[in-house]
Amino acid sequence: MQRRSRGINIGLILLLSQIFHVGINNIPPVTLATLALNTWLFLNPVKPLFDSCISVEKCYQQKDWQRLLLSPFHHADDWHLYFNMASMLWKGINLERRLGSRWFAYIIATFSLLTGVVYLLLESSLAAFLDEPDFRRTCAVGFSGVLFALKVLNNHYCPGCFVNILGLPVPNRYACWVELVAIHFFTPGTSFAGHLAGILVGLMYTQGPLKKIMETCAGIFSSDIGYPRQQYYFNNSGSSGYQDHYPRGRPGHYEEAPRNYDAYTAGLSEEEQLERALRASLWDQGRT
Template identity: 85%
Template sequence: MQRRSRGINTGLILLLSQIFHVGISNIPPVTLATLVLNIWFFLNPLKPLFESCLSVEKCYQQKDWQRLLLSPFHHADDWHLYFNMASMLWKGINLERRLGSRWFAYVIVTFSLLTGVVYLFLEFALAEFMDEPGFRRNCAVGFSGVLFALKVLNNHYCPGGFANILGFPVPNRFACWAELAAIHFISPGTSFAGHLAGILVGLMYTHGPLKKIMRKCAGIFSSNMHYYGHQDHFNSSGELGYADILHIIQD
């Protein structure tokens, strides 16, 4: 896996333009730090993509566990970075204001690691169930698994709204599944398992035990994370931004 060269990084320029259009002062600190971190690793990757992408073969069989940390923050090209970070910008603004910066940072770190673990489990299960070793070699990179998990949270807080998926109104409770299908209909080469892993992690948080486990692990710091601090409210319509409607994530 090698980073595709497109000459001028148009996607990066568009992303920076969008960030400055929103206004750096209007972006909560953890969201801004996540954007900066992803941009930094795009411009200064710690390792080549083929050494940072996540696969069962490389991570589990060869014990290269550092890929769990590297893969979410490396992107295949500038457009991959743009679509992911444009989506992160709006999700982060909404969720960080609702959850509070400390808890949101905790969520980002937990989702980044756990999405990778679930992805490895899904690819391993597919390889075993279908007797197809190729699934063990599938190598994913990018932040989109985490974004799908955040999308589940976003839609969870707008239970009665609708999302606009490729021009069709979809109830928020089904929006993630509809977008999962839409993305892989438009771009079959994307990682279905990577995106599905994000949805499953999000559901583990909103309907499963993950949130309770995170609170227990946070211990004495949980009282400072303002989980219940609903400073702002989501748009009641629950419609997604254009980056969510049109993006083709290359996870």
């Protein structure tokens, strides 16, 4: 696996443009630090992609466990970085303001590690169940697994809402699953297991014991980590700021999105950015 070269990094330029359009002072610190870390490692990777990606063969069989830390923060090319970080910008602003910076940093660190662990378990199980050793050699890289986990968390705070995916209104509780299938269908080169791992980690936090475990660990190791708290940024219905959300399950009745939404999404909802990503990926595949 090697980074694809495009000459001028248009995706990186678009990402920096969005960041400066929003204003660095308007981006919460942990979100900004995550964007900066991913961008820095794209420009100055710790290791080549082949030595940073995560697979059962490399991590478990060859005991190269540092890949669990490296793989989420390395990207294949500038467009991979752009679409992941544009999504992170939107999710980070919403979730960090709701949960607080310390807890959000705790979530990012935990999700980054756990998505890799769950990915290894999924690939190992598929290899054993289907008797196909290639699953153990499949190597994945990128932040999208963490983003799927954050998407589950963000949708959890907006019950009863709908999102527009590829022109269809989808209830929040099913949105991640629909996007998982849509991305896999339109861009088969993406890591289905990596995205699925992110969804499972998100469900472990919202529906399972992960949140309780994290709170317990935070209480044991530090009394300074703040616990999740409500913020004025969200209205009473729990809307998380999707441009195409239908509050309280009523398509056709829109809630007002935050006024600075267009500033950091270039006027596109997250689902419209997904459609653009799918088209760009298909165009790239046609070129190759």
